[in-house]
Amino acid sequence: MKQILFVAAEGLPYVKSGGLADVIGSLPKALQHQGAEVRVIIPLYLQIAKKHRKEFKFVVEYTVNINYQEVPVRVYQGEHQGITYYFVEHQGYFERGVLYGYDDDGERFAYFQKAVLELLNQLDYFPDILHCHDWHTGMIPVMCKENYQNDKRYHNIYHVYTIHNLAYQGNFSRDMLDSCLGLDMSLYDNGNVRFDTGISFMKSGIVYADQVTTVSPNYAQEILTSEYGEHLEHVLQMRAHNLTGIVNGIDTDEWNPKDDKFIPCHYNKVSVFKCKSENKLALQKELGLKQDKDIFLLGLVTRLTDQKGLNLVLEQMKWMIEANMQVVILGSGDGYIEDEFRAVEAGNKGKFVFYCGYNEILAHQIYAASDGFLMPSRFEPCGISQLISLRYGTLPLVRETGGLKDTVIPYNEFTGEGTGFSFANFSGWEMMECIHRALYVYYEKPKAFRQLMRQAMNVDVSWEVSAKEYMQLYNQK
Structure with missing residues (x-):
């Protein structure tokens, strides 16, 4: 039985930011x-501590050297659905208002x-x-191979590193190599961990892992180019023979319209047409939309950032409002986008x-209530919302x-194939053309639209x- 340890900065059901x-x-x-046999390690954040610390079992206490001082580590253990979770406690580093975005993030995650x-x-x-995820864990393969190279217990570990979003890289001062990571400056001088005039946790994970994965086959190809490579395309090209794109899935127990505890009318492929109308009416009533089971309802559940294409939505808002549809948006993010909405x-x-x-x-x-779900992303490593x-x-x-191209088959009016609608270029005009195409099929070809729903x-x-x-x-391995 393979023993696998996941290391990440966040994870459900305990904490989520993305x-x-x-x-x-x-x-x-x-x-x-x-x-x-899989175990998971994440930091013990404030929201986890408040809700769950009393139910966790204390495991061990030890120290690690950060900034030339021995800093205490306390580790707790919990279990969820047969998975063992470890939680690294440091109140100063992790019991804060949000997960990331602090000036000392490099030190915090070096400690972790x-x-x-x-x-x-x-x-x-x-x-x-040892399966590490995103920049917060990118130095683990480096430290394991450089600092423990004479310890067979560490030397025998096989390292897999997954890029969830290449845009977030964990780039910090090179002084951290010695002060926080205990690594030799030669790794900066020889370029292994260097990025511009500092170091990159993301680059380091890519260079040192035995296998590198990302979250869709198309994104794995996109990040080899200057358009999507975020200035790491040359590093990724060197690791291309060990780079694999594996599309994400979703928890189909949690996301299941047959028994979703949060929706008023449960349904399957047979009852979807009747029940979607009932769910629509219930949502319209709750949110103050005009109740009309026949109108096209367009949903968005997203972070409000330009990466997600919300600038295109704002650009085309006049035409979206004039179209024969209702729009519901759930999310938070950039303040100017929130104010506009x-x-x-x-x-x-x-x-x-x-x-x-x-x-x-x-x-x-x-x-459950929407007829269409809009995702006009500038880039999207995989995407979860389209799968849901x-x-x-x-x-x-x-x-x-990215993964949107891998997972959504555009409607073909001649063959009837498809599971949705798509557009190629990052263009507000093309986005609106896509929306109008969906509206046309919904209103003028209802049988075709229903068949697309079944296929989806x-x-x-x-x-x-x-x-x-x-x-x-x-x-x-």
Whole structure:
């Protein structure tokens, strides 16, 4: 049985700021179904401590050297759905208002990574696979291979490193190499960890891991180019023979319209047409939209950033409001986008709703009630929302980039094939053309639209296929 340790900065069901948490919350379960034994390590953040610390078991206390001082580490253990979780406690570093975005993030996550490597020694637990995720864990393969090269227990570990979003790289001062990571400055001088005049946690993980993965096949190809490579394309090109794109899945137990506890009318592929109308009416009533089961409802559940294409939405808002549809947006992010959406809602009551923030119950209701789900991303490594939309028979309207291109088949009016609608270029005009195409099929070809809904719900969006691909990768050790 393969022993696999996941190391990440966040993970459901304990804490979430983005799609990384969804993966950490669901992929380990799928891997265990494939016969692996999986454990997970994340920091003990304030929101986890408040809610769960009393139920966790204290495991061990030790120290790691940060800024030439011995800093205490306390580790707790919990279990969820058969997965063992370890939580690294440091109140000063992790019990703060939000997860990231602090001036000392480099020091915080250097501490976390050092704590993880020493925990293996403390527990006498040395997994076959150490699977690290995103920049917060990128120095683990480096420290393991450079600082423990004479220790066979560490030397035998196989390192897999997953890029969830290349845009966030963990770039810090080179002084951290010695002061926080305990690594020799020669690694900066020879270029192994150097990025511009500093160091990059993301680059380091790419260089030192045995296998590098990212979260969709198309994104794996995109990041080899200057357009999407975020100035790391040349490094990725050197590792191209060890770079694999494996598309994400979703937790199909949590996201299941047959028994979703948050939606008023449960449904399957047979009852989707009737029940989606009932869910739509219920959501319209709750949010103050004009109640009309026949109008096209377009949903968005997203971070409000330009990366997600919200600038295109704002650019085309006049035409979206004039179109024969209602729009509901759930999310938070850039302040100017939030302010613009509030203003649009104020002038278009009954047709446009903006809920600022995140509401899990409302998210489920939007997926279940909407006819279309808009994702006009500038880039999208994989995307989770389009997978949930497919599961709920809500047709994704997506830009053909990253995982969106891998997972949504555009409607072909001649063959009837498709699971959604798409557009190629990052253009507001093309986005509106895509929306109008969906509206045309919805109103003028209702049978074709219903067939697309069935086809969407037939797509396997579970982790089963992807988990098998990961197991094949792990077995290369």
